[in-house]
Amino acid sequence: MSAESSGQDEKIANLRRSIDEIDDTILDLLNRRVSLAEAIGTLKTQTGNRVMDKAREESILQRLAGLNPGPLSSEMLRRIFVDIIAASRQAQEPKRISFLGPEATFTHVAALAFFNELDTFVPHPSIRDVFDDVEKGTSRYGVVPVENSIEGAVNHTLDLFLESELHICAESYLAISHDLLSKSGDLEKIHTIYSHPQPFAQCRTWLKTHLPHAELVECGSTSQAAQKALLADDAAAIAGSAAARLYDLKVAAPAIQDAVRNTTRFLVIGRDAPRPTGNDKTSILFVTAHIPGALFKALEPIAASGLNMLKLESRPARHKNWSYVFFVDLEGHVENEKVKQCLAKMEAFCQFIKILGAYPVALSDA
Numbered sequence: 001m002s003a004e005s006s007g008q009d010e011k012i013a014n015l016r017r018s019i020d021e022i023d024d025t026i027l028d029l030l031n032r033r034v035s036l037a038e039a040i041g042t043l044k045t046q047t048g049n050r051v052m053d054k055a056r057e058e059s060i061l062q063r064l065a066g067l068n069p070g071p072l073s074s075e076m077l078r079r080i081f082v083d084i085i086a087a088s089r090q091a092q093e094p095k096r097i098s099f100l101g102p103e104a105t106f107t108h109v110a111a112l113a114f115f116n117e118l119d120t121f122v123p124h125p126s127i128r129d130v131f132d133d134v135e136k137g138t139s140r141y142g143v144v145p146v147e148n149s150i151e152g153a154v155n156h157t158l159d160l161f162l163e164s165e166l167h168i169c170a171e172s173y174l175a176i177s178h179d180l181l182s183k184s185g186d187l188e189k190i191h192t193i194y195s196h197p198q199p200f201a202q203c204r205t206w207l208k209t210h211l212p213h214a215e216l217v218e219c220g221s222t223s224q225a226a227q228k229a230l231l232a233d234d235a236a237a238i239a240g241s242a243a244a245r246l247y248d249l250k251v252a253a254p255a256i257q258d259a260v261r262n263t264t265r266f267l268v269i270g271r272d273a274p275r276p277t278g279n280d281k282t283s284i285l286f287v288t289a290h291i292p293g294a295l296f297k298a299l300e301p302i303a304a305s306g307l308n309m310l311k312l313e314s315r316p317a318r319h320k321n322w323s324y325v326f327f328v329d330l331e332g333h334v335e336n337e338k339v340k341q342c343l344a345k346m347e348a349f350c351q352f353i354k355i356l357g358a359y360p361v362a363l364s365d366a
């Protein structure tokens with residue numbers, strides 16, 4: 001190779017580096033534009049406005065055409081921005097969201113509170129079905145419970161993250177309140193109570209005190225319990241107020257859960273990777289090496305970097321007995337230098353480490 005052509009190659013490589021840098025900036029700006037459009041979309045839903053605003057789009061295209069100094073041609077500029085605007089518009093369209101159903105479960109209530117009413121909500125009988133639907137791309141997001149302040153982790157959700165390529169895009173907390181619901185709303189008439197095992201466990205003391213002789217029948221969900229309660233005059237269900245509304249049941253006793261603060265944390269799963277907001281958390285899972293002090297060593301970089309560990313959970317690793325998968329939530333976004341360096345140090349002490357997502361910290365009243 002001649003000295004001249006190797007000089008040219010180097011020049012091309014340098015110019016390409018500059019192009020890569022510009023592409024990074026364009027990508028960042030495109031995502032920021034789509035996020036702003038999403039925010040406008042939410043306001044439009046609240047005010048009943050349509051997504052498409054042709055006049056605004058045309059005025060954007062005209063304004064940019066007037067500003068364009070070249071060498072980009074006017075025709076190309078227009079084509080590019082027509083596509084950019086189409087992407088911003090698409091981000092405002094109703095989305096399909098899968099949730100752990102049936103309808104009127106607490107997961108449904110959490111999904112409705114988090115997303116737009118105009119989105120399409122699809123119930124699924126299991127957490128795995130929710131993951132499958134989002135993985136296939138049938139739904140853009142899924143909503144699943146991950147932990148309850150009294151009952152602890154929802155293990156099935158944690159286990160599915162081991163195999164899934166989906167990210168955690170957001171978290172959401174919902175205060176759980178269980179009501180005793182029946183057709184008449186008359187406490188005296190109740191002899192049989194239907195519910196899911198979790199609400200039964202959470203209302204144990206109340207039930208013992210107020211209805212010690214009632215027969216307790218377990219169901220797959222609180223919604224199913226509500227449907228059963230509709231079938232007999234002496235039946236009741238322990239469920240949330242959404243179930244009361246959906247199935248037209250009356251409240252025989254409100255808020256019968258034993259603990260005052262009963263909150264469930266839900267995760268929104270999907271393929272989005274939310275940008276840092278300044279108040280974020282990063283969820284990871286890792287498998288430690290089979291050596292003494294492995295967990296201590298894997299966690300040491302977190303303490304050394306001064307990052308707050310918000311959660312630590314362990315689950316048996318299915319591929320090997322007495323080996324564990326750890327789930328950790330860390331303060332900070334994975335794009336922050338401190339978090340990046342901490343994860344790089346942890347890697348040295350883990351057989352396997354996976355970032356499940358970095359997303360804004362949600363408010364919890366628990």
Ligand SMILES: C=C(O[C@@H]1C=C(C(=O)O)C=C[C@H]1O)C(=O)O
Binds near residue numbers: 051053057
């Ligand atoms: C973002 C908006 O929604 C749509 C998308 C636009 C855009 O990408 O700039 C402009 C008008 C609307 O068709 C908006 O109304 O501002």
